[in-house]
Amino acid sequence: MGVAGTTTAADAFLRYVNLSSVAGVEPIAVDHGSGAELWDVDGRRYLDCFAGISVVSTGHSHPxxxxxxxxxxxxxxxxxxxxxxxxxxxxxxxxxxxxxxxxxxxxxxxxxxxxxxxxxxxxxxxxxxxxxxxxxxxxxxxxxxxxxxxxxxxxxxxxxxxxxxxxxxxxxxxxxxxxxxxxxxxxxxxxxxxxxxxxxxxxxxxxxxxxxxxxxxxxxxxxxxxxxxxxxxxxxxxxxxxxxxxxxxxxxxxxxxxxxxxxxxxxxxxxxxxxxxxxxxxxxxxxxxxxxxxxxxxxxxxxxxxxxxxxxxxxxxxxxxxESLCENSARLGEWMLGHLEQLGATHPVIGEVRGKGLMIGVELVESRESMAPAAQRAVQVRAACRERGLIVGIGGFFGNVVRIQPPLVITEAQLDSAVGVLDEALRATA
CATH class of the missing domain: 3.40.640.10 (Type I PLP-dependent aspartate aminotransferase-like (Major domain))
Structure with a gap:
């Protein structure tokens, strides 16, 4: 016997795709993408700073x-x-x-x-x-x-x-x-x-x-x-x-x-x-x-x-x-690391910022003295970023590292926007 049809493709994804081993799927039904941006089925735009787990380096659907x-x-x-x-x-x-x-x-x-x-x-x-x-x-x-x-x-x-x-x-x-x-x-x-x-x-x-x-x-x-x-x-x-x-x-x-x-x-x-x-x-x-x-x-x-x-x-x-994407990654990565380290001056939850090129981790901790991992805070920050139109990842052995790995075609202006959103997310979850 067959199964009853679902209302939307997104409903079908959640009902029939085996997601039992996945910690959590972002509540975004993706419709299309271009460069460093994604749009959902409702037309909302997101700045993608995770690139499908560091995959779409040339951007979404490069011509x-x-x-x-x-x-x-x-x-x-x-x-x-x-x-x-x-x-x-x-x-x-x-x-x-x-x-x-x-x-x-x-x-x-x-x-x-x-x-x-x-x-x-x-x-x-x-x-x-x-x-x-x-x-x-x-x-x-x-x-x-x-x-x-x-x-x-x-x-x-x-x-x-x-x-x-x-x-x-x-x-x-x-x-x-x-x-x-x-x-x-x-x-x-x-x-x-x-x-x-x-x-x-x-x-x-x-x-x-x-x-x-x-x-x-x-x-x-x-x-x-x-x-x-x-x-x-x-x-x-x-x-x-x-x-x-x-x-x-x-x-x-x-x-x-x-x-x-x-x-x-x-x-x-x-x-x-x-x-x-x-x-x-x-x-x-x-x-x-x-x-x-x-x-x-x-x-x-x-x-x-x-x-x-x-x-x-x-x-x-x-x-x-x-398009000199290696050079773009090196230049913007250094720029991003510097700006994220500045965020650390106002957000004690940031224990360390590290990375090379556009492969960057922001480790969140309970305090810099103890360096105890703040995994739940990382989950909250990712959600707060998403609500503000920014997609980031989470990783680390303790699950407390915000991962920033955007398409290598991303611009400095887009990264500047990402830093601002991350700042807001950290304040909103403080």
Whole structure:
């Protein structure tokens, strides 16, 4: 027997989409978007400073991205990238080889960031012949069984185990909350990676995996020398470095990739989110000798490297270059950090402002003396911002960090408006 029809599409969304695992869906029925703005079905406009969880870096429905996708759809939508030679997929892979750091060259395409990370883990095992991994406490890498195994957050793993064995966790390189270094990073957290190798593993470690800026952890920016110190340790032990650029890639941090801030060359890189301006696409990129360690039949993806998504990704790379979005992210990110720090002078609830480029976190605390997380206040601030036409996110291990990750096409005037709304929201919830 069928079900009775619903009054509106929004009603259908709330009734028939399984939302049981979602903490809370914003009460906005989205109708359309353009640039850094969204409109709901009632015509109300919102300034989007979350970009679909840091995805639509070129803005909503960028004309060049839409045109590229439309042109490819008129040719064909799907044929199986790993069955036939698809020119647009080759073009994208070549472009990625040109913009990624170091000797990264060959890309295996997937549909999402989690798939990219899981594929990278399989590749690391295939190349090294080893089985174990080291990840970071509070790090996040996806919601599949393997990616949750290397996610250092109990809240994300609840009801999902048992997970993969052979995973050890190093201290989170959080400059203000690190329990190893204390207040202010001394790089003891980096040196602790060697202790993890020696005391928590069997010495059979295939790879160390980390985000260059820890996104879900609350926009945590490691010490500028952290990854260089860790890479020295990894090289000494013959361990690969997988950098997870799913959230930090494609201009988000003010550089094309977040790891470029640290001057370190990864062995494998994972990408997704901003790669195709909202079309589902991910991938992992490696040096040729690592990439070619897969044997026939060891890995495949039916929809990975979808031609429409790849065409959108090529156009996205063009827009990032032609509109100087990396530079825009760096400039406006510095401007935004300065103005948010000024807010901290009048709002004691702001414990810390941190970030790189347009990947910014505002941590809310009960007091700066205790730095006790103010998670409920963050929820209230997000709601107050939404009521005033501003969309922000919430994150952090304790759920107390307001996340500001807008499309990279956002303007200074729009960000100035966002700062004003955030100021109002903080006052309204005081």
């Amino acid at each position: 060049r991205v839409v045109a590229a996708a439309r042109e490819q759809m008129e040719r064909f939508i799907h044929c199986g990238t790993y069955l036939y030679q698809v020119p647009v997929v080759g073009t994208l892979a070549e472009r990625l080889a040109q913009v990624t750091p170091g000797r990264l060259e060959k890309t295996f395409f997937s549909n999402s960031g989690a798939e990219a990370v899981e594929g990278a883990m399989r590749l690391a095992r295939a190349y090294s012949g080893k089985t174990e991994f080291i990840a970071l406490e509070t790090g996040f890498h996806g919601r599949t069984n393997a990616t949750l195994a290397v996610t250092g957050n109990r809240k994300r793993k609840h009801h999902g185990g048992p997970y993969l064995g052979g995973v050890a966790f190093a201290p989170a390189p959080h400059p203000t909350r690190c329990r190893v270094c204390g207040g202010g990073c001394t790089l003891r957290c980096a040196d602790a990676v060697e202790d993890v190798i020696n005391y928590q593993t069997s010495g059979n470690v295939a790879a160390f995996i980390a985000e260059p800026v820890l996104g879900e952890a609350g926009i945590v920016v490691p010490h500028p020398e952290y990854f260089a110190r860790v890479k020295e340790i990894l090289d000494r032990h013959g361990i690969l470095f997988i950098v997870d650029e799913v959230q930090t890639g494609f201009g988000r941090t003010g550089r094309m990739f977040g790891i470029e801030h640290y001057g370190v060359e990864p062995d494998i890189m994972t990408v997704a989110k901003g790669i195709a301006s909202g079309f589902p696409l991910g991938g992992f990129i490696a040096r040729p000798e690592i990439a070619e360690s897969f044997q026939p039949g060891e890995h495949l993806s039916t929809f990975g490297g979808n031609p429409v998504a790849c065409a959108a990704a090529v156009a996205t790379l063009d827009v990032i270059a032609d």
